[in-house]
Amino acid sequence: xxxxxYRKYRPSVFADVIGQEHVTVPLSNALxxxxxxxxxxxxxxxxxxxTSSARIMARSLNCVNGPxxxxxxxxxxxxxxxxxxxGSLDVIELDAATHGLVDDARDLRDKAFFAPVQSRYKIYxxxxxxxxxxxxxxxxxxxxxxxxxxVIFIFATTEPDKLIATIRSRTHHYPFRLVPPGIxxxxxxxxxxxxxxxxxxxxxxxxxRASGGSVRDALSVLGQLLAGAGKDGVSxxxxxxxxxxxxxxxxxxxxxxxxxxxxxxxxxxxxxxxESGHDPRRFTSDMLERIRDLMIVDALKDSASNAILRDIPxxxxxxxxxxxxxxxxxxxxxxxxxxxxGLTQMRGATxxxxxxxxxxxxxxxxxxxxxxxxxLSRIERLERAENIAPMSSAAVSSPARTAxxxxxxGSAHATGEINSSKVEEAPTPVKEKESxxxxxxxxxxxxALRRAWPDVIEDVKKRRRxxxxxxxxxxxxxxxxxKAITIGIVNAGARDSFVRSESDEILRKAFxxxxxxxxxxxxxxxxxxxxxTPAARETRTSEAPTDxxxxxxxxxxxxxxxxxxxxxx
Ligand SMILES: [Zn+2]
Numbered sequence: 340x341x342x343x344x345y346r347k348y349r350p351s352v353f354a355d356v357i358g359q360e361h362v363t364v365p366l367s368n369a370l371x372x373x374x375x376x377x378x379x380x381x382x383x384x385x386x387x388x389x390t391s392s393a394r395i396m397a398r399s400l401n402c403v404n405g406p407x408x409x410x411x412x413x414x415x416x417x418x419x420x421x422x423x424x425x426g427s428l429d430v431i432e433l434d435a436a437t438h439g440l441v442d443d444a445r446d447l448r449d450k451a452f453f454a455p456v457q458s459r460y461k462i463y464x465x466x467x468x469x470x471x472x473x474x475x476x477x478x479x480x481x482x483x484x485x486x487x488x489x490v491i492f493i494f495a496t497t498e499p500d501k502l503i504a505t506i507r508s509r510t511h512h513y514p515f516r517l518v519p520p521g522i523x524x525x526x527x528x529x530x531x532x533x534x535x536x537x538x539x540x541x542x543x544x545x546x547x548r549a550s551g552g553s554v555r556d557a558l559s560v561l562g563q564l565l566a567g568a569g570k571d572g573v574s575x576x577x578x579x580x581x582x583x584x585x586x587x588x589x590x591x592x593x594x595x596x597x598x599x600x601x602x603x604x605x606x607x608x609x610x611x612x613x614e615s616g617h618d619p620r621r622f623t624s625d626m627l628e629r630i631r632d633l634m635i636v637d638a639l640k641d642s643a644s645n646a647i648l649r650d651i652p653x654x655x656x657x658x659x660x661x662x663x664x665x666x667x668x669x670x671x672x673x674x675x676x677x678x679x680x681g682l683t684q685m686r687g688a689t690x691x692x693x694x695x696x697x698x699x700x701x702x703x704x705x706x707x708x709x710x711x712x713x714x715l716s717r718i719e720r721l722e723r724a725e726n727i728a729p730m731s732s733a734a735v736s737s738p739a740r741t742a743x744x745x746x747x748x749g750s751a752h753a754t755g756e757i758n759s760s761k762v763e764e765a766p767t768p769v770k771e772k773e774s775x776x777x778x779x780x781x782x783x784x785x786x787a788l789r790r791a792w793p794d795v796i797e798d799v800k801k802r803r804r805x806x807x808x809x810x811x812x813x814x815x816x817x818x819x820x821x822k823a824i825t826i827g828i829v830n831a832g833a834r835d836s837f838v839r840s841e842s843d844e845i846l847r848k849a850f851x852x853x854x855x856x857x858x859x860x861x862x863x864x865x866x867x868x869x870x871x872t873p874a875a876r877e878t879r880t881s882e883a884p885t886d887x888x889x890x891x892x893x894x895x896x897x898x899x900x901x902x903x904x905x906x907x908x
Contacts, residue, residue: 358518367408383515386555444475469501517552537572827865
């Protein structure tokens with residue numbers, strides 16, 4: 340392959356420019372009717388055909404039969420100005436990025452007044468026109484304001500707003516756009532046919548997505564794929580590897596894990612993403628796109644989503660329908676928010692892998708804090724307040740208070756009432772808990788610590804969000820003794836971040852504050868943890884301490900209540 344695809348398939352007439360009909364049709368009409376102008380401005384994103392169109396415009400203007408939208412292709416000018424041709428003395432291309440100097444502009448101004456060598460018009464194509472310095476722009480302005488009849492300017496720029504207004508106002512402005520995926524895909528398929536290389540289903544959409552709507556980028560990527568094609572053409576796997584794209588299987592694994600609230604698998608998948616050399620940012624971006632696709636599938640169901648996501652193979656479509664059903668509308672929307680926000684934060688982040696893990700951790704967090712789990716955690720807070728305070732008559736006489744939440748079980752407002760009643764009675768234990776570590780030595784077994792965990796996490800969140808993010812979805816209490824509390828974190832990456840960021844000190848303080856015991860924090864990797872399955876939550880909340888003397892009357896009642904709520908599920 341000697342010639343890059345984007346050069347090889349560069350158009351020589353407006354009819355072959357793809358995806359810019361809003362520009363090429365009126366330009367062709369102007370050429371047809373002879374209503375041409377002396378200065379044009381072609382603006383738009385890179386790689387969308389601005390420079391190619393400027394050359395086509397020059398060719399159309401200078402054809403012996405011109406101005407015409409259908410240059411003859413036979414005359415000297417047409418031959419000179421064909422794509423990849425030798426060029427014409429009368430069509431002068433300047434790159435303002437390198438010709439931004441005043442002297443060059445003055446030179447251009449002086450030469451512009453000489454008649455064209457052999458063509459109808461002397462045409463200046465000024466690329467990256469926004470980079471013209473003020474001096475150069477002013478030197479040009481004279482010619483643009485009062486051009487000799489044989490001079491035509493075509494300015495091309497990605498940033499039309501930066502072109503000085505006095506020049507811009509004298510141009511006819513044609514905004515180019517990114518090429519829509521369907522049109523770009525059809526174009527790429529045509530080129531694959533012309534090149535005689537077959538590509539597997541799913542490859543073209545990958546190229547289209549990688550290009551972001553730029554024809555030049557798309558052809559550059561496609562050229563690389565075709566160059567590496569085997570006897571059977573370009574396979575999907577090869578495309579994935581060459582493009583550094585997220586393997587669909589990895590993406591499916593991640594989404595499936597989210598659907599199952601399976602933190603262990605999700606973080607293992609991130610491990611695989613990193614190990615196979617994928618860019619965490621790219622993976623996050625792909626994950627966001629997938630969530631978007633799932634939202635479409637979720638909203639439109641069968642046929643309609645087929646029409647919109649028509650480049651997705653049938654089996655993949657089926658898998659996505661399944662995923663959308665399992666995750667549900669509200670969770671999809673929430674996951675999209677989290678992923679989009681995370682992607683923004685990832686720009687310039689020094690630890691993109693950590694960010695990816697945090698994003699996934701947040702997505703896994705149970706939605707909201709209402710319902711039974713919220714109720715249980717509030718009851719536990721009550722219980723804990725009693726645990727921390729020394730056994731007192733207030734604690735023993737608590738049935739009247741705990742009866743209140745029982746009556747109002749299941750109502751969101753009721754949980755608020757419990758909360759407020761807790762707040763009223765809280766001051767005494769809160770004040771005492773500062774000195775609690777000295778007074779309550781080693782009274783907590785692991786079940787009590789696990790029940791306290793959600794509130795410890797809440798307390799951590801107030802202290803430092805990073806620590807909270809590392810713990811909230813992927814950690815739990817493994818062991819406790821006289822010296823230390825051992826925390827298991829689901830993967831090595833999060834564990835290492837935990838240690839490096841000295842999050843152990845944050846967590847230690849949170850334990851002191853919430854449950855009133857002061858222990859060193861040990862942190863180990865425990866990939867078997869799945870803290871988010873309903874079963875795990877249930878175990879955590881219903882596990883009774885082995886030593887019932889630890890429980891106050893209020894705690895016993897609260898635990899009974901919790902068990903009833905679980906039963907009534
Ligand atoms: Zn011609």
